[in-house]
Amino acid sequence: MRGRVSAWVAGFALLAAADAGAGTVYLAKGSAWRYLPGTGEASSPDPAAWRDCDFDVSTWAEGPAPFGYGEPALGTDLSALDPPMRRNYTTVFLRTEFSISDPARLAALWADASYDDGFLLWINGVEVLRLNVGGEPGTYVAPTAVASTNREALPAQRLLLPDPAAYLVPGANIVAVQALNQSLSNTDFFFDLALDDPDGPDLAPPRIESLVPRPGITVRSLTQVRAAFSEPVAGIDAADLLVGGVPAATLAGAGAGPYVFGFAEPAPGDIAIAWSPAHGIRDGAEIPNAFEGGAWVLRLDPSAPPDDIVLNEFMASNGVTLQDEDGDSPDWIELWNRGTAPIDLGGWSLTDDPLQPGKWSFPARTLAPQEFLVVFASGKDRRSGANLHASFKLNRSGEYLGLYNGELPPRAVHEFAPMFPEQRDDYSYGLDAGSRPCYFLAATPGRSNAESATASGFVEDPVPS
Incomplete structure (x- = not known):
C-alpha cells in the first residue's frame, strides 16, 4: 500500500529508519503485547479508560509483535483470529509496558515505528504520537475509524518524542497503541514499535x-x-x-x-x-x-491428573508432504491434546536428546481440547509467527524424540524411547487409534490419524548380488 505519512508530525523529528546505536532499548521490536481486536470499544462506558495506567488488560489476548496479516514474518497473525481482521474490523488496541529507573537522566526518547497504515501512541495516558490518522492531537478516534492513506510498513520511521520527562515515571511505564488499517478490505496490515535512547545512559532495569x-x-x-x-x-x-x-x-x-x-x-x-x-x-x-x-x-497439587497430550505424528523425511512459510519442506512433529482441558504449552519443550529435555521451548500457546499443533523440526528456531519451528531436525535413521512439560525438573509427558525406527520419504510415523506406534501410508498433519491406513514396517530395500 503506497501513500504518505499523516501531516500531523509537528513537534517530532522525522528521520529515515536507522540503527538505534549502542544506547538503551526500552521497548524492542517483536516484544509481547496485550491486544484486543477493534470489533467495539476497548473500554466502556469511558472509551479512553483502556489507556489509563491502572486499567486491567489481563483478559486481553497476548502475543508478540509484529501484528498484522498479509505480510511475512508476523509475530501475531490477525488473519488467524476468529473473526479475522480483514473485512471485519480496521482497528487493533495494544498495551505493553517498559521500565526506566530515572526519567530525569534520559537523554532522549525515540520511537522506531513500522506501520501499515496508521496508529496513535499513548505513554502513561498521554498522547505522544499520531501518524496517518486524522484529527487534532487528543481528539477521539472510533474503533471503526480508518487510517488517512495507504502506506507500506517499510522503511520504518524514527521519531524523536518531545519532552519525555513530562509523562515518564520511575518504574513501569504503560504504552497504549490504537493501530488502524486504511479500509476493511485492505490486503495487508502491519504494526511494530521500538522505543530507545541511542545516546543516553542505561536506565533500563534488568527484567x-x-x-x-x-x-x-x-x-x-x-x-x-x-x-x-x-x-x-x-x-x-x-x-x-x-x-x-x-x-x-x-x-x-x-x-x-x-x-x-x-x-x-x-x-x-x-x-x-x-x-x-x-x-x-x-x-x-x-x-x-x-x-x-x-x-x-x-x-x-500432587494429585492433579496428568496432561493428556501426545506426540501424535511426525515425519522425519519430508519431501513433498508439507511446506513451511518459506516454501521449504522440513521435518515436522504433530502434537494432539487428547484431554478435556486446554493446556498452556508455555515452558514445555521438545527435544531429540533425553539429556537435554529443554532443548527447544514453546512460547505461550494454548492447545484446546482435541486440538492438533504442527511444529516444524527445521532447525530454524522460530517461536512466533504463523508456524513454530524447533531448533533441531529429525534423523531419518531413527533417534529419541520427547515432549516435556513445564515443571522443574521437567517431566517427559510423551516420548519415543530409546528411539523411533528408521523412516522413509513422505511416510509419517505416530500413534494409531489404539495408541500403538506405526507408520502411516498417508500423512495427516493437523488432522486425526484415523483417516490414514497404517503399516507396521517396510520391506528392506533389495541389495544387488
Missing part, C-alpha cells in the same frame, strides 16, 4: 525473560524455580527468592542466567512466590539499575 514453572499454572511437584534475566546481573543470592514466605536454600547460575533456585517442597495449595524486598539484584550499568522484583502464584 525477567523467562520463569519455569510459568506463573499461574498447576504443578505436581515444586522444589525448583528457574529464572532468566534480560541482561547479566550481580548481587543475586538464594535468599532473594521467597517461596511461601521462606527463602530458597540453594542457587546455581551466572550472568543473565538461567538461575535455578532450590528449596524444600511446600505444602500443597496456592504457593505465593516473590522476590525479597531486600534483594540486591542489579545490572552492570555505570550507575546500576536495581531489579524491580515482583510476585506470582503457582498451584501445587
Whole structure:
C-alpha cells in the first residue's frame, strides 16, 4: 500500500529508519503485547479508560509483535483470529509496558515505528504520537475509524518524542497503541514499535525473560524455580527468592542466567512466590539499575491428573508432504491434546536428546481440547509467527524424540524411547487409534490419524548380488 505519512508530525523529528546505536532499548521490536481486536470499544462506558495506567488488560489476548496479516514474518497473525481482521474490523488496541529507573537522566526518547497504515501512541495516558490518522492531537478516534492513506510498513520511521520527562515515571511505564488499517478490505496490515535512547545512559532495569514453572499454572511437584534475566546481573543470592514466605536454600547460575533456585517442597495449595524486598539484584550499568522484583502464584497439587497430550505424528523425511512459510519442506512433529482441558504449552519443550529435555521451548500457546499443533523440526528456531519451528531436525535413521512439560525438573509427558525406527520419504510415523506406534501410508498433519491406513514396517530395500 503506497501513500504518505499523516501531516500531523509537528513537534517530532522525522528521520529515515536507522540503527538505534549502542544506547538503551526500552521497548524492542517483536516484544509481547496485550491486544484486543477493534470489533467495539476497548473500554466502556469511558472509551479512553483502556489507556489509563491502572486499567486491567489481563483478559486481553497476548502475543508478540509484529501484528498484522498479509505480510511475512508476523509475530501475531490477525488473519488467524476468529473473526479475522480483514473485512471485519480496521482497528487493533495494544498495551505493553517498559521500565526506566530515572526519567530525569534520559537523554532522549525515540520511537522506531513500522506501520501499515496508521496508529496513535499513548505513554502513561498521554498522547505522544499520531501518524496517518486524522484529527487534532487528543481528539477521539472510533474503533471503526480508518487510517488517512495507504502506506507500506517499510522503511520504518524514527521519531524523536518531545519532552519525555513530562509523562515518564520511575518504574513501569504503560504504552497504549490504537493501530488502524486504511479500509476493511485492505490486503495487508502491519504494526511494530521500538522505543530507545541511542545516546543516553542505561536506565533500563534488568527484567525477567523467562520463569519455569510459568506463573499461574498447576504443578505436581515444586522444589525448583528457574529464572532468566534480560541482561547479566550481580548481587543475586538464594535468599532473594521467597517461596511461601521462606527463602530458597540453594542457587546455581551466572550472568543473565538461567538461575535455578532450590528449596524444600511446600505444602500443597496456592504457593505465593516473590522476590525479597531486600534483594540486591542489579545490572552492570555505570550507575546500576536495581531489579524491580515482583510476585506470582503457582498451584501445587500432587494429585492433579496428568496432561493428556501426545506426540501424535511426525515425519522425519519430508519431501513433498508439507511446506513451511518459506516454501521449504522440513521435518515436522504433530502434537494432539487428547484431554478435556486446554493446556498452556508455555515452558514445555521438545527435544531429540533425553539429556537435554529443554532443548527447544514453546512460547505461550494454548492447545484446546482435541486440538492438533504442527511444529516444524527445521532447525530454524522460530517461536512466533504463523508456524513454530524447533531448533533441531529429525534423523531419518531413527533417534529419541520427547515432549516435556513445564515443571522443574521437567517431566517427559510423551516420548519415543530409546528411539523411533528408521523412516522413509513422505511416510509419517505416530500413534494409531489404539495408541500403538506405526507408520502411516498417508500423512495427516493437523488432522486425526484415523483417516490414514497404517503399516507396521517396510520391506528392506533389495541389495544387488
